[in-house]
Amino acid sequence: MPNIFFACESYEADLSALIDGELAPPRAAEVGEHLSACAGCSRYFAALSGVDRVLAATAMPEVPAGLRSRLQEQIESIPEREEAARERHAAPRARRRLIRPAIGAAFALAASAVVYLAVVSEPTVDTGSEAPVAAVVEEAQVALVREPSGEEAVSDEAVELAEPVAVVVEEAQVALVREPSGEEAASDEAVELAEPVAAVVEKAQVALVREPSGEEAASDEAVELAEPVAAVVEKAQVALVREPSGEEAVSDEAVELAEPVAVVDGASELEAASDEELGVLLELEVIQDLDVIANLEMLEQLMLVGEGAS
Amino acid sequence: MGEMNAASPVLDEDVRLMLAFRAGDDEAFNELFRRWSAPLLRYLNRMVWDLAAAEELVQEVFLRVFRSRDRYSPDARFSTWLYRIATNLALNELRRPRYRAIHQSADAEGAAPIRDLAAAPDDVVDARQLSERVEVEMKRLPGKQRAALWLAAVEGFSYAEVAEALEVSEKAVKALVHRARTALAAATPERGS
Secondary structure, three states, rough: OOOOOOOOOOHHHHHHHHOOOOOOHHHHHHHHHHHHHHHHHHHHHHHHHHHHHHOOOOOOOOOOHHHHHHHHHHHHHHHHHHHHHHHHOOOOOOOOHHHHHHHHHHHHHHHHHHHHHHHHHOOOOOOOOHHHHHHHHHHHHHHHHOOOHHHHHHHHHHHHHHHHHHHHHHHHHHHHHHOOOOOOHHHHHHHHHHHHHHHHHHHHHHHHHHHHHHHHHHHHHHHHEEEEEEHHHHHHHHHHHHHHHHHHHOOOOHHHHHHHHHHHHHHHHHHHOOHHHHHHHHHHHHOOOOHHHHHHHHHHHHHHHHHOOO | OOOOOOOOOOOOHHHHHHHHHOOHHHHHHHHHHHHHHHHHHHHHHHHHOOOHHHHHHHHHHHHHHHHHHHOOOOOHHHHHHHHHHHHHHHHHOOHHHHHHHHHHHHHHHHHHHHHHHHHHHHHOOOHHHHHHHHHHHHHHOOHHEEEHHHHOOOOOOOOOHHHHHHHOHHHHHHHHHHHHHHHOOOOOOOOOO
16 A cells, blocks of 8 residues: 555654554554644544544444244253264263374474475376375365464364374374484384375475476466465465565465465475474464474474485 | 444343343343343345345344253353354355355446546435445455454454354455455545545
8 A cells, every 4th residue: 555645754654553553662663742733643543543533434234033042952952062072072071181282293294295285296206105194184274264263263173184193293293202312213113103294294295396497387277286285385385475574564464365276386485494494383273272392392203214214 | 333242341231131031030041032132133135135034044043042051061152152143143154155146246337436436526425325325335245354344343242252253264354354345435525535
């Protein structure tokens, strides 16, 4: 938005925060003093304040009487549904607790793997082995997106869908804990357990080296394959770009426009800074009880296992 | 500003109600619904610009509150938690193709009025027109900007609370709110001459 109010650059960004009472007192006083002396900033401030008046005048809607009764119907159907789900899953609570933290790790790792493949997928690359992982991630993501309310968000459905990947990660971690001294120490068992996930990443990395041009290398099929994780990568990309150069660097509109290529760009970001990137991916998970540090360590270990297996 | 302003001190009462509900008091849930359904509907309608869809979202928000009651912990204001659920649902809703289409059509409609506005004398901009123009501009805003501005300007959330609801940093909230307010400010009569 161009500055049509001729506000001073050094004050412009703080005017909104002043309205919201979010400036530290010394800065608030400074900006206030400036406003009394500067016509441009003063006009701008008045216009910004006017927005709040208009918004605040939005009428409070009447909630239809039927809404509460429809909600009640849904609530009354919960016990049956959840009971049925519990029987279907037959997974003890303790087991779930172990699996849940692993979901974020598995999801982030597999998502990055799928994205790598999206960039590099070529007829010469056998993409068969990533299919099970990709399918699980895709379904798990769909389930997670359906449950966006935060900690509570991990639905039983999501847990169930992510389980095949989570178990691999979880068991590999257990194996690694038994052999904690690094790459060379990784037991055969750990390598074997982690292979289904690590192989995908490894293969993608090899292929990426062969096709370093990135965007051009992405086939339509590859983009389609990665589409389910595009949203995650897109957010990660934005978050990464924000880190070094400030959030103003990427407008929401630009992100929206860039979405079709976000997968490709996201992949090169992943290549560039995997730990930070994976951390961002983990943060993006709606799983609030995730132990991020533990999972990052787990991911690092898995990467080592992957390399050790090659 | 509604009387159910999220910044008002009645929030302690919300936490009390939620804890009572968690302990098995269903009437407390009814009371929370009575207190918050209208402000939520207003917010969600401004997020998705479709009253029927907003009503369904309100229903979904409370369904989640109901299902999550055992995991509720009063370490944040109830409204922050509630609006976080609502915002996530709304932003997901906006990812649907039909909303992308609405957004694009708002862009097409909005382009002309904004140019007209820049040239229009201030005195022709009455309150209704102003409100309509702000609405047109608001529809054009990306969902997160809309949410950030609404929560800060109307619901009285601090930037820290908006950050929690949107799952972004406070710095990002400051930028989102300012960008949104600036875009809408172009539709107000106080703009520069």
